Amino acid sequence: MAPLQKRALISLSMGLALAIALVVVFVTRDISTFAADLGFRLIVYALWIGVPVAYLLLINLTRLSKLKQVDERDRLIKDRAPRIQWLAVIFTLAVWYVVLNEAYWNKGQIPVVYLTLIFISILVISALAESLGILIGYWRMNRNG
Amino acid sequence: MSPNQKMAWGNVIVWGTYLVVSAIVLAANGTIQFWQEDSLKNAFFTITGVAIASFTIMMSFVWIRASRARVTIDERDHKIMNRANALAGPIAMTALAVTSLVLGLVYVEDKNSVMSSYFLMYVTLINVVVYWLAQAIHTLVAYRRN
Numbered sequence: 001m002a003p004l005q006k007r008a009l010i011s012l013s014m015g016l017a018l019a020i021a022l023v024v025v026f027v028t029r030d031i032s033t034f035a036a037d038l039g040f041r042l043i044v045y046a047l048w049i050g051v052p053v054a055y056l057l058l059i060n061l062t063r064l065s066k067l068k069q070v071d072e073r074d075r076l077i078k079d080r081a082p083r084i085q086w087l088a089v090i091f092t093l094a095v096w097y098v099v100l101n102e103a104y105w106n107k108g109q110i111p112v113v114y115l116t117l118i119f120i121s122i123l124v125i126s127a128l129a130e131s132l133g134i135l136i137g138y139w140r141m142n143r144n145g
Numbered sequence: 146m147s148p149n150q151k152m153a154w155g156n157v158i159v160w161g162t163y164l165v166v167s168a169i170v171l172a173a174n175g176t177i178q179f180w181q182e183d184s185l186k187n188a189f190f191t192i193t194g195v196a197i198a199s200f201t202i203m204m205s206f207v208w209i210r211a212s213r214a215r216v217t218i219d220e221r222d223h224k225i226m227n228r229a230n231a232l233a234g235p236i237a238m239t240a241l242a243v244t245s246l247v248l249g250l251v252y253v254e255d256k257n258s259v260m261s262s263y264f265l266m267y268v269t270l271i272n273v274v275v276y277w278l279a280q281a282i283h284t285l286v287a288y289r290r291n
Contacts, residue, residue: 035258076227078231079227079228079230079231080227080230080231081231082230082231082232082233082234082235083230083231083234085234085238086230086233086234086237086238086272086276089238089241089272090269090272090273093265093268093269093272094269096265097262097265097266097269100262100265101262104262107259108262109259109260109261109262110259110260110261110262110264111258111259111260112252112257112258112259112260114260115245115249115252115260115264118245118265119245119249122241126238
């Protein structure tokens with residue numbers, strides 16, 4: 001497995017773990033309590049900051065930080081991944097727009113607490129999409145030769 | 146001139162003009178929250194509509210001409226477009242983060258507990274426009290260098 005592919009796999013696994021943890025936290029505790037409950041906010045912030053820090057530590061403390069064996073194929077895959085990342089962000093924003101508009105149609109305005117949630121979700125989706133883009137790139141190259 | 150360059154020039158003209166005109170209109174009204182006044186909202190939607198229509202016409206025109214002329218895209222074109230997309234993504238993401246941050250600060254300063262549903266439309270639009278513009282500028286620079 002190429003070093004870039006290995007890094008993408010670790011990033012995807014940790015990103016998925018973070019996404020699942022955030023979903024579980026928000027399902028078990030209602031979003032409306034986010035602004036009022038300090039404990040709830042601290043759990044979310046700890047997850048949001050802690051997981052990327054853990055990822056950076058893992059990458060920098062292991063051999064994965066040295067991407068010396070990067071060839072033309074790796075560069076091509078790495079260059080294509082941001083497009084998938086950008087499309088994922090656009091679709092995430094579109095989904096938020098539709099869901100929040102429909103949920104608060106009668107009120108006409110959306111609680112400002114969703115700003116934090118939107119921001120967190122975009123960062124998580126963006127990291128997941130980049131890793132997924134790299135892994136799909138390797139998968140396609142191995143398949144098509 | 147290759148179809149990629151033509152599209153890039155079209156993007157720079159359409160979306161560059163769009164950003165400049167929008168900035169002037171918003172600055173003249175003293176707010177970035179275009180949805181607060183009906184006249185400003187209508188002006189913003191008109192500018193956006195004209196930009197989208199111009200973009201669609203331009204893209205169709207270039208695409209039809211390229212199909213008729215049977216223009217082939219080589220390895221260099223692919224490489225330039227891949228690099229342009231790779232560069233435009235992070236720039237658009239930064240623009241998205243900055244727009245969200247500025248609008249978020251406006252809400253915090255105003256001590257609002259609710260935000261307009263236009264907020265998300267606004268940040269999405271900024272993200273898309275900055276992406277196309279960054280991609281187009283990089284494409285033009287790359288073709289000139291090569």
